[in-house]
Amino acid sequence: MAGKLQLLVYGKVITGQIDPIEKKPVTHYMPGSKIFSIATTGCAWACQYCQNYDISQRRRPEGTEMLASEVASLAASYGSQGLAYTDNPPTIFIEYARDVGLEAHKRGLINIFVSNGYDTPDAVGMMNDFLDCITVDFKGNNETGFLRKWVLVPDGEPILRTLLDIRDKTRIHTEITDLVIPEVGDNLEAARKLSRWLYDNLGPDVPIHFLRFHPDYKMVNLPPTPVKTLEEHCKVARAEGLRYVYVGNVPGHPWEHTYCPECKAIAIKRYGFDITAWNLNAKNQCRNCGTPIPITGRLSTSVAEERFLPVVG
Numbered sequence: 001m002a003g004k005l006q007l008l009v010y011g012k013v014i015t016g017q018i019d020p021i022e023k024k025p026v027t028h029y030m031p032g033s034k035i036f037s038i039a040t041t042g043c044a045w046a047c048q049y050c051q052n053y054d055i056s057q058r059r060r061p062e063g064t065e066m067l068a069s070e071v072a073s074l075a076a077s078y079g080s081q082g083l084a085y086t087d088n089p090p091t092i093f094i095e096y097a098r099d100v101g102l103e104a105h106k107r108g109l110i111n112i113f114v115s116n117g118y119d120t121p122d123a124v125g126m127m128n129d130f131l132d133c134i135t136v137d138f139k140g141n142n143e144t145g146f147l148r149k150w151v152l153v154p155d156g157e158p159i160l161r162t163l164l165d166i167r168d169k170t171r172i173h174t175e176i177t178d179l180v181i182p183e184v185g186d187n188l189e190a191a192r193k194l195s196r197w198l199y200d201n202l203g204p205d206v207p208i209h210f211l212r213f214h215p216d217y218k219m220v221n222l223p224p225t226p227v228k229t230l231e232e233h234c235k236v237a238r239a240e241g242l243r244y245v246y247v248g249n250v251p252g253h254p255w256e257h258t259y260c261p262e263c264k265a266i267a268i269k270r271y272g273f274d275i276t277a278w279n280l281n282a283k284n285q286c287r288n289c290g291t292p293i294p295i296t297g298r299l300s301t302s303v304a305e306e307r308f309l310p311v312v313g
């Protein structure tokens with residue numbers, strides 16, 4: 001407007017709800033926390049399977065007007081341990097997220113991005129001011145043909161560069177997801193290449209979650225990802241050396257749990273977004289053999305509370 005870029009969705013919250021941190025999914029940072037999640041409208045991508053297409057593909061800036069301080073106070077008033085910026089990629093509203101995030105820190109709350117990682121170095125620099133944790137979400141194993149056809153972006157190289165920038169220039173806790181889409185985005189060799197890149201660049205302890213696809217938006221003709229396909233992806237990631245490999249969106253699957261990489265005992269047992277057993281000592285070491293498990297924070301007391309609540313929108 002008048003020769004200046006303006007963030008039209010600034011201060012417009014289209015949805016706000018309390019969720020478990022495990023829903024992001026984040027499993028190695030402040031487990032059991034209650035997180036107030038917000039989104040605006042809009043997205044720079046056009047994923048043909050988007051489960052949030054109603055808000056991500058909406059081109060009108062709409063939502064409840066909220067000051068940054070109001071969002072942070074609302075989150076605190078519900079007893080949340082932090083905020084997540086999610087449902088649409090938060091870097092499209094990063095100036096607002098930063099202002100909310102700074103208010104959140106004043107109240108002792110953490111900030112989490114659920115991101116597609118398609119960011120500029122400047123955006124990563126801004127994250128450093130307020131962000132504690134990020135999930136970077138790959139789609140279809142980051143395979144170029146998939147991204148061109150079903151996401152409508154040229155390739156996933158900027159995502160890899162973002163991860164290197166986060167590694168080198170910040171202290172943000174990072175987890176990875178990969179949405180596995182049957183028939184079109186389930187190439188095991190691409191999964192192997194991605195896993196090897198993660199091992200080489202982020203190390204064996206970066207958690208990775210292979211997520212089950214559910215038919216939605218313009219891809220309702222495909223079935224949900226077969227569980228066997230997800231298991232094959234997990235095996236490939238483990239073979240490449242990653243130690244914390246999870247199946248997501250399959251409640252009750254044994255690979256929802258965290259296993260000790262040494263003695264193979266279950267260190268944290270989960271069912272869906274719930275933690276059902278905590279087998280770590282006070283230093284977050286495996287109770288069975290004493291191996292340190294890379295989890296930041298202790299089990300939150302709010303794990304026992306109702307952690308689903310619509311608040312805005």
Ligand code: SF4
Nearest residue numbers: 043045047050056088
């Ligand atoms: S990046 Fe996320 S919000 Fe945007 S279109 Fe893709 S799935 Fe939807």
